[in-house]
Amino acid sequence: MKKLSRRFYNRDTVCVAQDLLGKYLVHRVNGLKRIGKIVEVEAYLGPHDLAAHSAKGLTPRTQVMFGPPGYAYVYLIYGMYYCMNIVTEEEGHAAAVLLRALEPVKNIAERTQGPGLLCKAMSIDKNLQGKDLLSPDFHLTEGDDSAFTLVKRPRIGVDYAKHWAKRHLRFYIKGNFFVSKR
DNA sequence: CTCGGGATGCGT
DNA sequence: CGCATCCCGAGG
Numbered sequence: 001m002k003k004l005s006r007r008f009y010n011r012d013t014v015c016v017a018q019d020l021l022g023k024y025l026v027h028r029v030n031g032l033k034r035i036g037k038i039v040e041v042e043a044y045l046g047p048h049d050l051a052a053h054s055a056k057g058l059t060p061r062t063q064v065m066f067g068p069p070g071y072a073y074v075y076l077i078y079g080m081y082y083c084m085n086i087v088t089e090e091e092g093h094a095a096a097v098l099l100r101a102l103e104p105v106k107n108i109a110e111r112t113q114g115p116g117l118l119c120k121a122m123s124i125d126k127n128l129q130g131k132d133l134l135s136p137d138f139h140l141t142e143g144d145d146s147a148f149t150l151v152k153r154p155r156i157g158v159d160y161a162k163h164w165a166k167r168h169l170r171f172y173i174k175g176n177f178f179v180s181k182r
Numbered sequence: 183c184t185c186g187g188g189a190t191g192c193g194t
Numbered sequence: 195c196g197c198a199t200c201c202c203g204a205g206g
Contacts, residue, residue, distance in 0.1 A: 075201085081190050
């Protein structure tokens with residue numbers, strides 16, 4: 001399937017987040033392609049967005065967010081799970097989209113309904129921090145283009161972000177079984 | 183150096 | 195609701 005281009009990621013973050021629904025995430029592990037369909041995402045708009053890690057400024061951890069679009073921002077959370085983001089917009093605009101849930105398509109052996117679980121199932125960890133998502137073994141492709149209803153809700157676990165916590169920046173495919181429960 | 187807390191998930 | 199488990203980032 002056709003790989004998503006750099007240009008795809010170099011756009012308004014809300015647009016990218018919504019357009020990512022239905023696309024395929026591909027990671028080749030031990031010669032085997034693991035593929036999952038993106039069914040739930042969250043948009044983190046930039047340093048002005050108090051829920052975004054980039055709101056704390058440029059640090060060693062978040063510097064990839066400040067870089068060019070189409071790269072993976074992977075970080076460890078609660079000492080035991082990884083979360084994967086895709087950097088969006090032009091270099092210097094520190095925004096990203098968090099992948100929250102996948103629907104298994106191929107070679108997926110574990111649960112994928114949550115940001116930590118999907119990274120485990122796809123073997124995504126700190127080794128992929130800063131990795132180019134136009135790589136042969138790690139990228140996104142066009143996917144299931146069947147129609148769906150888009151649901152917009154507040155983001156999960158960002159109560160510390162004051163009024164930004166109320167913004168509807170979490171997007172998912174209505175009725176999809178693999179959307180994270182909470 | 184210490185220390186507080188986290189874009190989670192699971193069991194009670 | 196508690197807790198595992200550890201890195202990050204702020205402050206001394």
